[in-house]
Structures are given as structure tokens and as C-alpha cells.
Amino acid sequence: MGDRANSVALPNTPTRRQAIVGVVGALGGLALGSTAASAGAEDGVSHTADSIHQEPVFAASPKRVYEALTDAKKFTRVIQLSGALQAMHLPDKPAAISREVGGAFALYGGYITGRNVELIPNVRVVQAWRAGDWPPGVYSIAKFELVEQGTGCKIVFDHTGFPKGEAEGLASGWKAHYWEPLAKTLA
Numbered sequence: 218m219g220d221r222a223n224s225v226a227l228p229n230t231p232t233r234r235q236a237i238v239g240v241v242g243a244l245g246g247l248a249l250g251s252t253a254a255s256a257g258a259e260d261g262v263s264h265t266a267d268s269i270h271q272e273p274v275f276a277a278s279p280k281r282v283y284e285a286l287t288d289a290k291k292f293t294r295v296i297q298l299s300g301a302l303q304a305m306h307l308p309d310k311p312a313a314i315s316r317e318v319g320g321a322f323a324l325y326g327g328y329i330t331g332r333n334v335e336l337i338p339n340v341r342v343v344q345a346w347r348a349g350d351w352p353p354g355v356y357s358i359a360k361f362e363l364v365e366q367g368t369g370c371k372i373v374f375d376h377t378g379f380p381k382g383e384a385e386g387l388a389s390g391w392k393a394h395y396w397e398p399l400a401k402t403l404a
Contacts, residue, residue: 267384269376273396277403279339279363279370285402286342286361287333289314292324298398301325325394331356339363348387351380372396 275282285291292312301311314322315333323330328349335343346359357379364371379387 266377267379267381269374269384269388269391271374271388271391271396272371273374273392273400274366274369274371275400275403276369278368279365281403282363282370282372282399283339283342285399287314287316287336291402294402295395295398296325298401299394301394331359334358346376348383351383355380 277285285295289312292314293310296311311326312322312324314320314324316336318333318336320333321330322333322344329346330349331344331346333342334345335341340363342361342363344359345356347356358375358377360375362373362375364373374391376387376391
């Protein structure tokens with residue numbers, strides 16, 4: 218009877234499994250608490266990063282929009298309509314675009330350069346993108362999500378990771394040098 222009395226759980230006494238789970242939970246809480254305490258201003262995370270979100274709509278199918286963004290001849294037409302050829306004195310080849318993931322592109326006579334990170338025909342283009350006047354090695358991410366909208370296409374556009382202070386100029390540049398001439402190209 219002595220053995221049996223020792224194996225009976227007393228009311229409000231945790232089982233061995235409950236005790237282990239409780240100790241692990243407490244240690245995890247301590248670890249989280251110490252991480253939160255050390256985070257603060259020295260956490261290495263910038264909370265001031267700028268980003269651009271725009272949603273231009275075009276009177277063209279996602280297929281036509283994708284082609285205009287990824288075909289050098291078609292994008293050259295966008296550049297021509299932007300007025301940049303005259304303003305920037307661009308070379309004979311204002312656009313060179315690889316149609317491969319990992320492939321390079323050079324737009325506006327090489328002022329805009331980068332690599333294609335993701336290409337899903339008629340759906341998405343993601344590029345590591347940089348302007349020629351940025352510090353060496355600095356690339357941003359430009360994401361063009363193509364969404365069918367009736368008989369047209371909306372680009373859900375997000376641009377992140379560019380140098381601080383560039384947001385306003387880039388946002389107006391996207392409108393003047395991409396969206397407006399792209400709309401004319403696709404009309």
C-alpha cells in the first residue's frame with residue numbers, strides 16, 4: 218500500500234509532464250525578456266526606412282503590361298515617350314533587358330541598372346534596381362505585381378531599400394518616367 222500511496226497525484230500538484238512544460242515555458246519567457254531588454258535603440262533595425270507604394274492602372278491586359286516591362290524594344294518606346302532621350306542625351310540603345318531570372322537590365326542609357334530577381338509572365342516582375350548616382354553597391358527592390366482589373370491591368374507597385382531621402386524624387390520619377398509613358402505606349 219505504501220507504493221500505491223506514493224504514485225497517487227495530490228490535488229493541485231502538477232504531473233511530471235506539466236512541470237517540464239512549465240519550466241521550459243519559464244526559461245523561454247526569460248530568454249524573450251532578456252532579448253526585449255537588450256533590443257531598444259541598439260537592435261540594428263531601422264524604423265525610418267522609406268518605401269513607395271503606387272497602384273497605376275492601364276488600359277491593357279497584364280500580358281501587354283508584362284511585355285512592355287520586360288521587352289527592350291517595347292521599353293525603349295516608354296523611354297522615348299518619357300522625353301528622357303532628349304533631356305539625357307541617351308545612346309542609341311536606351312534599353313537592354315534580359316528576359317531571364319538573374320539577368321541584367323540597363324534602362325535610360327544605363328542610368329538605371331539591375332538584375333531580374335523574379336519573372337512570372339503576366340503576373341510579377343521583381344528587380345534589384347539602382348540609379349546611377351547612388352553609392353556603389355546600393356540596390357533597392359522594385360516589385361511590379363500585375364493584377365487584372367476588368368479589361369485592364371493594375372500594377373501594385375512597391376519599391377523598398379533605396380537610400381534615405383530619395384523617396385520623393387523616386388515616387389515622382391516612377392510616375393513621370395514609367396507610368397505616364399507606359400500608359401501612352403499601351404494606349
